[in-house]
Amino acid sequence: MKIIGLTGSIGMGKSTTANMFADLGCPVFDADAAVHKLYAKGGKAVPLIRAVFPDAIKNDAVDRAVLGQHMRADPLSLRVLESFIHPWVGEMRSEFLQQARNNKAKAVFFDVPLLFETGGDKFVDATVVVSAPAKVQRERVMARPGMTAELFSQLLARQMPDSEKRKRADYVISTGEGLAFAREQVQTVLSDILGMKIAT
Structure with missing residues (x-):
């Protein structure tokens, strides 16, 4: 069984991407949900x-x-x-x-916002980073209830820069060009990880 670390900065679309992997039959452990x-x-x-x-x-x-x-x-x-x-x-x-x-299960995903920051990437077989252009990220985050520019800056300060996460990742999934394109990338990544074609 492959253990995959899934991460991405706030507003990048990580939860939506995690759901796409779940839709393909991969169990997902959501660290935030566990804390909730x-x-x-x-x-x-x-x-x-x-x-x-x-x-x-x-x-x-x-x-x-x-x-x-x-x-x-x-x-x-x-x-x-x-x-x-x-x-x-x-x-x-x-x-x-x-x-x-x-x-x-053939593969499971750990959905962990601070995967690299906490060293969790050392305990998985591969890492997937969910990314989007900074403008898209900001628009998504600022649309959240109660969000302010100051709070957004504080949250970003706790996270490794997106550019560094992408450098460290085994796979990068871009969510800035719509759900259909993101879903195609998810299927490609999972096929590569498992070494087999994924039925959709």
Whole structure:
């Protein structure tokens, strides 16, 4: 079973691309979704965050907007939080992998926004970077509810530049020219990884 790391900066179309791989029968582990589960009502992270930032808990779940304000105000708090969150996400990823092996999947994808930044690329068989022109990226991100130019700049500062990600990638999928073209690239990449033609 091939393990593929899928990444891309904010607004590049990574989630849409992940769904395209899923549509072709590849299980996808979404790291962001795993964190959402930890932050949801009953999630492992809720008691921890309640003890440190009680105002970030609303209706027994983590309010990510409030938590994000605390993290940006104190980067050390972010590192401490990640020291708990990352191992929990790792446990969920291991369970996902075991299930994929039991189902005899030929390839699985790890959808990880900070794949290169965290060194996660060392633990996969290949890396796929989703990319788009900077103008397209900015238009997509600025259209999101609550987004500001300042917040966009802060988010970009945490991420490796797109140009560097593309240099490191085994495959690059461009999403700036529409869904149909992106889907063709997804099929080509998967065919190459598996060494077989993908039925569509």
